[in-house]
Amino acid sequence: MDNMRTKENNAKKHNASRLWGLVFGVLFGFLLQKGGATKYDVIVGQLMLSDFTVVKIMLSAVLTGMIGIYLMKTLGWVELYPKSGSLGSNIIGGLIFGVGFALLGYCPGTIAGAIGNGYLDAMMGGLAGIIIGSGIFAEVYPKLKSGILKKGDFGNVTLPQLFKVNDWVVVVPVAVLILFLLIWIDRAGL
Amino acid sequence: MELLKEIRWSPYAVGIGIGVLSWFSFLISKEPISCSTSFARLSGVIERFFRGKQVELKPYYREIKLVLDWQGLLVMGIVIGSLISALLSGDFHLQLVPSLWATVFGNLPAPRLISALLGGACLGFGARWAGGCTSGHGISGTLQLTVSSWISAIFFFIGGILTAQILFKVIG
Numbered sequence: 463m464d465n466m467r468t469k470e471n472n473a474k475k476h477n478a479s480r481l482w483g484l485v486f487g488v489l490f491g492f493l494l495q496k497g498g499a500t501k502y503d504v505i506v507g508q509l510m511l512s513d514f515t516v517v518k519i520m521l522s523a524v525l526t527g528m529i530g531i532y533l534m535k536t537l538g539w540v541e542l543y544p545k546s547g548s549l550g551s552n553i554i555g556g557l558i559f560g561v562g563f564a565l566l567g568y569c570p571g572t573i574a575g576a577i578g579n580g581y582l583d584a585m586m587g588g589l590a591g592i593i594i595g596s597g598i599f600a601e602v603y604p605k606l607k608s609g610i611l612k613k614g615d616f617g618n619v620t621l622p623q624l625f626k627v628n629d630w631v632v633v634v635p636v637a638v639l640i641l642f643l644l645i646w647i648d649r650a651g652l
Numbered sequence: 653m654e655l656l657k658e659i660r661w662s663p664y665a666v667g668i669g670i671g672v673l674s675w676f677s678f679l680i681s682k683e684p685i686s687c688s689t690s691f692a693r694l695s696g697v698i699e700r701f702f703r704g705k706q707v708e709l710k711p712y713y714r715e716i717k718l719v720l721d722w723q724g725l726l727v728m729g730i731v732i733g734s735l736i737s738a739l740l741s742g743d744f745h746l747q748l749v750p751s752l753w754a755t756v757f758g759n760l761p762a763p764r765l766i767s768a769l770l771g772g773a774c775l776g777f778g779a780r781w782a783g784g785c786t787s788g789h790g791i792s793g794t795l796q797l798t799v800s801s802w803i804s805a806i807f808f809f810i811g812g813i814l815t816a817q818i819l820f821k822v823i824g
Contacts, residue, residue: 482681483722487729489673490685494730495737496658497666502750509809509816515663520791522667527674527795540678545783545793547800552789555782556804558774560811564819565771567750569786570688570779573772574727578734582748587765589691591772596692597699598773599780600712607711611781621797632797644664 491575500575502567502583509564514652518644525640532633542620549614566591659741674792683722684796686788688779690727693718695776712780756824782807 491500497519498504507513534540563569566588568576573592576584621636622629655661670685677685696718700707708718738744749764757763779785782804784793790808793801 479681480720480722480725482677483683483725484729484732486673486677486681486685487726488733488736489729490670490726491730491733491735492737493661493666493669493673493733495734495743496661496741497663498660499666500734500738503752506750506752506816506820509812510820511813518663519667519670520786522664523670523674523791524795526668526671527791528671528797530671530675531678531795534675534679540682542796542798543682543684544796544798545789545800547783547798547803549803552782552800552803553807555778555780556807557778557811559778559782559785559804560808560813561815562771562774562776562778563786563808563812564815565767566775567753567768567771569775569790570691571727571730571785571787574687574730575734578731578736579738580744580746581750582746583750583764583768586748587768588772588775591769591774592688592691592776592779593695593698593772594769595773595776595778596688596780597695597776599777600692600696600710603710603712603780606781616799619799621799621802624799629797636797 490571491578494572494575495579499572500568500579500581502576502581505569505572506564506567511652514647518647521640521644525637525644528633529637532629536629544618544620546615546618548612548616550610550612554610562591562595656737656740657742659743670791671795674795681722684788684792685726686723686784686792687727687730688776688785688788689716690724691776692716692780693720693724756820778811 494500498515499519504513504515508516531540535542566573568584568588570592573584573588577589622632625632674685677683693716696707696713700718707713735744748761749759753764782789783800784804786808789801789804794805
């Protein structure tokens with residue numbers, strides 16, 4: 463009986479936590495649309511280096527997020543979830559992603575926003591493409607898994623761990639660097 | 653309320669908002685904001701619909717599991733949130749060919765749909781190869797100072813900038 467109740471409670475907790483995903487998604491989508499990041503012209507404008515909206519959004523998000531999350535980590539409120547990687551995975555995968563980023567003009571998050579914004583090229587072309595591309599990867603994954611994807615493996619390390627220093631020894635200079643970069647972009651009128 | 657009806661907010665305000673959102677997703681959900689794996693799951697679910705349960709045994713789908721999880725709902729939420737924002741400001745438009753594309757390649761739907769399809773395929777394939785996308789690596793990963801995410805984010809933009817230059821300045 464108790465066991466069943468625990469199971470039910472766990473299922474409820476699981477559903478409640480999943481629903482938070484929907485809440486965060488609505489807020490994220492709302493912000494992306496207000497920022498113009500759901501638009502092909504804005505994203506490709508960034509890649510053409512003529513419109514710096516996307517970089518401004520990303521750098522402000524990283525600056526704000528980094529300070530808050532490292533503060534909460536220092537206080538013991540949150541833990542980090544760094545992704546593991548390798549040179550073969552992140553460099554080659556990054557470049558293939560970049561080609562797609564420019565051809566499509568949206569990324570996986572902003573394409574969801576673009577669909578909500580009514581953009582049919584995202585819905586009819588891009589979404590189908592991402593589904594096909596992901597499916598091809600799942601098909602070839604066994605062949606890549608222990609070869610190219612493991613070349614230059616460095617695990618799920620963060621910069622403070624890599625340099626073996628206190629978190630804030632990296633957080634503070636990176637924060638200052640991002641701030642200067644943002645000011646420089648703004649002053650340059652980009 | 654007037655603020656919600658504006659078409660555009662300052663990119664800095666939007667970025668700070670996304671940063672604050674990431675605090676709460678770590679704190680409440682213990683999840684960094686990321687999107688691309690959900691498209692791989694959707695791909696697997698579609699394949700399972702046509703080819704049956706055996707699809708779940710593919711090594712990649714064993715790793716990511718074909719379930720509707722927190723991230724899947726996050727991606728659906730993005731569609732809804734963007735729709736709400738666009739409707740509030742009157743910025744919702746059914747549009748097939750974006751204007752920047754049209755100025756260089758013309759107004760025909762087919763070339764744009766083909767580029768979107770091909771681009772989407774590279775994007776989906778590359779996101780899986782790199783283990784994340786512009787949100788999972790580009791925002792959530794870099795803000796954690798993850799090495800794999802900084803490398804990926806830099807190469808997303810190197811690949812993207814080079815391809816955009818070739819597409820618009822050499823081909824276009």
